[in-house]
Amino acid sequence: MEPIKIDKWDGSALKNTLDDCCRGVLIEKYGYTECHKLMDIRLTICTAAVACAAFALVYDYLYAFPASKMVLISCSSTYFLLMGVLTLYTNLVEKGIFLVAKKVDPTGIDPTGRITVSSCLKRFDDIYQICFEYNTGKKGAKTKEKTLSRSVASWFDEDGHLLFDSFKADVIQLHNSLVSKKDL
Structure with missing residues (x-):
């Protein structure tokens, strides 16, 4: 080595x-x-959060802001919720x-x-x-x-x-x- x-x-x-x-x-x-398995669960949570953010980005590109307001709110809320879940997972499960x-x-x-x-x-x-x-x-x-x-x-x-x-x-x-x- x-x-x-x-x-x-x-x-x-x-x-x-x-x-x-x-x-x-x-x-x-x-x-x-x-x-x-532990890493796969973490990656799944991260992938879901990034997919949610990407969906919001694409939707806002296709339908300008006033029309995409509710989608942006729901995707942003889901993203931050998933980041909270990720934080809890790494601190309480992975340790x-x-x-x-x-x-x-x-x-x-x-x-x-x-x-x-x-x-x-x-x-x-x-x-x-x-x-x-x-x-x-x-x-x-x-x-x-x-x-x-x-x-x-x-x-x-x-x-x-x-x-x-x-x-x-x-x-x-x-x-x-x-x-x-x-x-x-």
Whole structure:
């Protein structure tokens, strides 16, 4: 893997880089299959909002303002309502989740295990918190959860290069403490 260099003072870049590397480690090392359902729902809400705005634009172009007044009002109201729904969805449902992945048994005998990974890096803070939730998929099984909180300085050097091996080792250790060998 080629070295990753970022601006170490950019919190969003730090979080996104660590999230992407964690996703890569879990998918490559453990063979998880990523589930895009959360992202698909968000994209559906966004598409509906943009379609509503585009309809208002086209309708206003075809029928000038006085005739399109009610359509513009209803489309604008619907757009802002959908943006409110999107905000609630990202804050209440997604909650920082960047990976939902499944471990499917190739023989089809064992149930499908599911891992959900979320992270948090607050503004002007150096503590990156990553949370793994794992469910074996067995009937009545409880979801197990483990969290790791550490300074981003332990994974980046002075120049902003990611110390990938150190981060990968921490992700693997966190994963292995949560998921047993027989579940893999």
